Amino acid sequence: MALTSSLSIAASAELTTALDLTTGRAPLQVRKSVSLSSGTGAGKADRVFSDRRTLAASASEDLDLAGVLLDAFGSTITFARIKGLIVSAAAANANNVVLGAASSNPWATLLGATHTLTLRPGASLGLFAGAADATGYAVTAGTGDLLKVANSGAGTSVTYDVVIIGASA
Structure with missing residues (x-):
């Protein structure tokens, strides 16, 4: 199976202020992206996992990045x-x-092993390795392969979408 993928992060903003005879503007455009061809080296990926998942109140789950998740097929x-x-x-x-x-x-x-990142309702996290980076973020099967996802509180469930793109070697 071949995989081609593209990831990007973009932001645009314009700060304005009224001046005596005009309006001052400071426009900002930032876009970072990477395209990955099929394979396992630098600028390549050959595996993808995506899902919409729901956690019950106060529940958590470990996404096992090495040997448990299933692809679309x-x-x-x-x-x-x-x-x-x-x-x-x-x-x-x-x-x-x-x-x-x-x-x-x-x-x-x-x-790290003990740190967490909180996504408030409606928030998103986007992260990608650069095209020249052959390593990316290493996964060690059996000892360093669980991404914990937790519902921060009681009373209601939470839903989240996840997309993971990576390499098998």
Whole structure:
């Protein structure tokens, strides 16, 4: 199976202020992107996982990046390196979605073993390795391959979307 992928992050803003005879403007345009061809080296990826998931109140789950997740065709995915990650918390969530700090075998190359990142309702995280980066974010099967996702509170469930793009070697 061949995989081609593209990831990007963009921001645009314009700050204005009224001056005596005109309006001052400071426009900003920032776009960072990477295109990955099929394979396992620099600028390449050969595995993708995507899903919309729901966690019950106060629940958590560990996304096992090496040997448990299934691709769109039902094949088991084993990531050795993550090249791109997108996580989006649903805007309708009442609670936050918390990433990181699995109790055992945490995928620590992004947040360390004990750190977390909180996505408030409607928030998104987008991360990708550069095209020249052959390593990306390493996954170590059996000892460093669990990405914990948790519902921050009681009372209501949370929904989140996840996209993981990476390489098998």
